[in-house]
Amino acid sequence: MIENDTTQNASSETSRSSRSQYFAVMIANPTSGSYAQHAQELEENIAFLRQSGWNVELRLMEAAGDARRLAHEAVEQKADVVIAAGGDGTINEVIQELAGSETALGVLPIGTVNVWAREMDIPLDSGGACEVLLHGTTRRVDLGRVNDHYFLLMVGIGFDGEVTQSVENKPLKRLGVLGYLLASIWVRIRFDGFRASLKIDEREVRTRAVQIVIGNTRLYGGAIKFTWQAKCDDGLLDVCIVHKGSTLSQMLMILDLLLQRERGRQRVSYETCESLELRTRRPIAMQIDGDPAGQTPATLSAVPDALKVIVPQKRPEGVFREDGETDDLEPV
Numbered sequence: 001m002i003e004n005d006t007t008q009n010a011s012s013e014t015s016r017s018s019r020s021q022y023f024a025v026m027i028a029n030p031t032s033g034s035y036a037q038h039a040q041e042l043e044e045n046i047a048f049l050r051q052s053g054w055n056v057e058l059r060l061m062e063a064a065g066d067a068r069r070l071a072h073e074a075v076e077q078k079a080d081v082v083i084a085a086g087g088d089g090t091i092n093e094v095i096q097e098l099a100g101s102e103t104a105l106g107v108l109p110i111g112t113v114n115v116w117a118r119e120m121d122i123p124l125d126s127g128g129a130c131e132v133l134l135h136g137t138t139r140r141v142d143l144g145r146v147n148d149h150y151f152l153l154m155v156g157i158g159f160d161g162e163v164t165q166s167v168e169n170k171p172l173k174r175l176g177v178l179g180y181l182l183a184s185i186w187v188r189i190r191f192d193g194f195r196a197s198l199k200i201d202e203r204e205v206r207t208r209a210v211q212i213v214i215g216n217t218r219l220y221g222g223a224i225k226f227t228w229q230a231k232c233d234d235g236l237l238d239v240c241i242v243h244k245g246s247t248l249s250q251m252l253m254i255l256d257l258l259l260q261r262e263r264g265r266q267r268v269s270y271e272t273c274e275s276l277e278l279r280t281r282r283p284i285a286m287q288i289d290g291d292p293a294g295q296t297p298a299t300l301s302a303v304p305d306a307l308k309v310i311v312p313q314k315r316p317e318g319v320f321r322e323d324g325e326t327d328d329l330e331p332v
Contacts, residue, residue, distance in 0.1 A: 021053050021054070021055065022053075022054045022055065022080040022081055023054075023055045023077075023078070023079050023080050023081075024049065024054055024055065024056045024057070024079060024080060024081040024082070024083055024106070024133075025056075025057050025059055025070065025071075025073075025074040025077075025079045025081070025082050025083065026042070026046065026056055026057065026058045026059065026082075026083040026085055026108070027059055027060075027061065027067050027070050027071065027074075027082060027083070027084055027085065027086075027090065027094060028042060028058065028059075028060055028061065028085035028086060028090075029060070029061045029066075029067070029086055029090065030060045030061070031061075032086065034086065034087070034110040034111060034112075035085075035086075035110070037110075038085075038110045038126065041126050042058070042085055042108065042110075042126065045108060045126050045127070045129075045130050046058055048127075048130055049130060049133065049134070052134055054134075056083075059073075059074075065093070067084070067086075067090050067093035067094050068093045068094070068096050068097055071093070071094040071095075071096070071097035071098060071103075072097040074097075074103060075097055075098065075101045075103045078102075078103070079103050080103065080104065081103065081104050081105075081106045081133070081310065082094055082098060082103055082104075082105060082106070083106040083107065083108060083133065084105065084106070084107050084108070085107075085108040085110060086108075086110060086111050087109070087110070087111015087112055087113065087114055087290075088111055088113065088114065088115050088116055088152075088153060088289045088290045088291075089111070089289065089290060089291045090111065091105065091107060091116055091152060091289070092150075092151065092152065092288065092289040092290075092291065095143065095150050095152055095307055096149070096150055098307055098308070099143055099150050099303070099306045099307055100306060101308075102308065103308070104138050104308035104309060104310050105307060105308065105309045105310065106132075106133045106309075106310040107122060107129065107310075108126045108129050108130070109122060109124050109126075109129060110126065113221060113222045113290065114222070115153055115217075115219050115220070115221070115222050115289075115290065116152060116153060116217075117129070118219055118222050119153070119217050119218065119219045119232075119316065119319060120309075120311045120312065120316055120319065121312050121314065121316045122311070122312060132310060132311070132312050133310055135313065136310045136311055136312050136313055137310070137311060137312075137313050138308055138309070138310055139233070139308070139309055139311055139320070140233065140305045140306075140307065140308055140309075141216075141232040141233050141305075141306075141307050141309055142216055142232055142233055142234070142235060142236075142302055142303060142304050142305065142306060142307075143216065143302075143303045143306040143307050144214065144216045144237055144300060144301070144302060144303065145300065145301050145302075145303050146214075146286075146288060146293070146298050146299070146300045147294075147298055147299060149288060149293070150303070150306070151216065151288045151289050152216060152217070152289060152307070153215070153216060153217050153219075153289045153290070154213055154214060154215040154216065154217065154220060154226075154227065154288075154289065155213070155214045155286060155287070155288050155293070155298070155300065156211060156212075156213050156220075156286065156287045157196075157211065157212045157213075157214075157278065157284055157285075157286050157296060157298065158191075158193070158194060158209060158210055158211035158212055158242075158284055158285070159191055159210050159211040159242075160211055160213075160287055161284065161285030161286045161287045161292070161293075161295075162191055162285045164285070164287035164290065164291065164292045165285045165287075165292040191210070192244075193208055193209060193210045193244040194208070194209060194210075194280050194281065194282065194284050195207070195208050195280065195281045196208075196209055196212065196278060196279065196280050196284075196296075197278070197279045197280075198212075198239075198241075198276060198277070198278050198279075199276065199277040199278075200239065200271050200273045200276055201273045201274060201275060201276075205271075207241055207243065207269070208243065208244050209241050209242060209243055209244065210242050210243065210244050211242040212239065212240070212241050212242070212278070213226040213227060213239070213240045213242070214227075214237050214238070214239050214240075214276060214300055215227030215230045215237065215238045215239075215240070216230060216232055216237060216238075216302070217230055217232050217319065218230045218318070218319065226240040226242075226268070227239075227240050227270075229270070229272070231318070231319060231320060231321050232319055232320065233304075233305070233320050233321055234321055235274065235302055235304040235305075236272045236273065236274060236302055237272065237273055237274070237275075237276060237300060237301075237302045238270070238271070238272050239270065239271040239272070239273060239276060240268050240269070240270055241268060241269040241270075241271075242267075242268050243267075243268065243269070273302075274301065274302050275299075275300065275301040275302070276298075276299070276300040276301070277297075277298075277299050277300075278296060278297060278298045278299075278300070279296065279297045280296045280297070283295035283296055284296045286298060
């Protein structure tokens with residue numbers, strides 16, 4: 001775990017093109033379907049980065065959890081960048097070791113949804129993503145922490161946790177987004193919500209919910225914005241509580257949020273906080289950055305300026321604090 005040291009140049013930003021030689025470690029899973037589809041492309045990307053002056057090593061996972069081990073080794077070797085070639089699950093493994101280090105996270109998005117890439121406007125084609133690695137900027141962002149596990153995007157408790165756990169290690173997962181949609185229909189039929197007690201900073205809240213989303217960023221599932229006010233460098237977590245209602249009202253709420261209508265935002269409760277304690281009458285499933293993550297209870301906190309990331313020079317609107325609000329920002 002890292003200390004919340006905000007005295008260093010946490011919000012500083014530098015151009016990737018300001019230095020010609022970088023030591024980068026690319027981590028990929030050779031057993032995943034996405035790797036099989038993109039293997040040749042990744043080799044071409046590595047060759048391109050090397051031609052551009054980078055020292056890139058490809059390290060392949062051999063078992064579950066290997067991404068974290070390989071990232072740990074890269075940090076020990078003082079790699080400038082760890083490139084996660086995969087989806088949000090691979091990124092989540094990698095950040096467990098990058099947190100608090102000077103090694104930056106870069107991505108080649110070849111996962112199912114690629115929420116982080118979509119949030120940051122990183123191109124979903126690996127050629128465009130390579131251009132971001134070479135010519136983007138390095139910036140520090142916050143991480144969230146739930147029960148001693150870091151998250152970059154969000155934690156979902158309730159409905160989506162049940163869906164994620166019902167798909168994991170099942171044939172449905174091979175169907176990608178379609179598999180999750182089918183699982184959602186099945187879970188919706190039998191899932192009746194849950195009672196929860198939340199300690200939001202120092203304030204107690206009791207509610208009956210279908211889902212609670214705690215976000216460090218805005219996008220959920222690549223399209224919906226449950227935590228639409230979230231900024232990944234403000235030192236806060238955003239909390240969206242979706243209350244129990246009829247199937248029709250739930251569908252209308254999702255549609256409104258998808259279309260960013262104000263009416264949908266009025267159907268939920270919204271909070272911001274530095275820390276959150278959540279307890280439920282019975283254990284409720286959770287997901288972290290799209291992967292199953294056990295059950296409640298949960299203790300969450302924001303960890304400011306915990307991770308260095310490579311993002312495009314063009315700012316995704318609303319993701320970061322306004323430049324005028326940041327400290328020690330270096331010109332690009």
